[in-house]
Amino acid sequence: MKSFEEDTILNYIEEHRNYAIKVLDKLVRARTVNPPGNEIEAAKVVIEELDAMNLPYQIFEKEKGRTNIITQYGEGSPSVMILSHLDVVPEGEGWEYPPFEVTLKDGKLYGRGTVDDKGSMASALLVLKAFKELGVEISGSFIVAGVADEERGSTYGVRYLLEEKLIKADYILVAEAMNGNIEIAEKGSAGGRLVSKGKQAHGSMPEKGINAIIKMAKLLAKLEEFKFTYKPDPLLGGPTLNVGVIKGGVAGNVVPPSCEAQLDIRIVPGMDKDTVKKDLEDFISKLKQEDSEINIEVDIPRSVPATSIPPDSPFIKALSEVVTDVTGRKPETFGIGGISVAKFFILQNMEAPVFSLGDESLDHMANEYITIEDLVNNAKVFALLPHRLAKLKSS
């Protein structure tokens, strides 16, 4: 085994960029539109490349054809995983290029999945090829995972792999295009509903009943004044609340006995289903002082906590340092209101930032592309990451 020479690895990657382009083309040609997913098609491409490199791998399927593939180079610790997903969203309309093959134009590689997320798998395979062919000894171990079903809830992908304890690493890079920045915080969510209870009566005698819709409307009209109790988070800001669906009534000539409003609440650290419920109940009881007929229950059955990684953790430091060296630009760390697969790992105490070079706004669009530069630079970042992390940890 040769020791890890950064320049040698970087030169190899530079000289073998066509390999990553060729593999990306094969991955894009493998139809893995989800639904139905059929990730086996992309996994076959990965298997073909790993076989050619003589690297072992493991296959996991919750259902036939919904393939997850994991391979590893090196045995030591810490383990760093590059996580890429094999499924893509449907091509949709408006393509100037064939969606299921790679078209190269002006340094851009067009095709469904190029930036989201097959490009990162092509880059990771180039790294494995560099390690293997150069015969280098790396610090720790380098794991590459291609997972299923990211675009539709990860039932057959990360959630299944975590439930069955099939996937594990000290550090996981969720390799999704983030414009070269590092996503380290995600809001949590609390879904639920408000249920207004009234009293049914004949529509010609509304005074004999209590109109559950009108009572709900009184609350909803005031909702813009409602505030959760919380401490603002530096990356996530504050919580949000959306009323997405309202249902109520049985017929035009009946005073409605009930009305329901469905809520989507995004929460920040310190909040959970109980704090959300209490805040809403307090607000409703104040309203009751103005109208004692208001009878609205708050039903928040579950919540998923907000998650974050310390921006000064060794992994984020190493990643930031490597990205700066490779691209000449220091990445920013930021938080999002949505939820990615990173959250599932963080909730199981694995550090999982989301990062790759590539234009995030092209995700799910027609004429999606990744530049050759980003494809190659992602490989360089992935390759240097375990080495720099080990150095940082031992210094």
Ligand SMILES: [Zn+2]
């Ligand atoms: Zn994606």
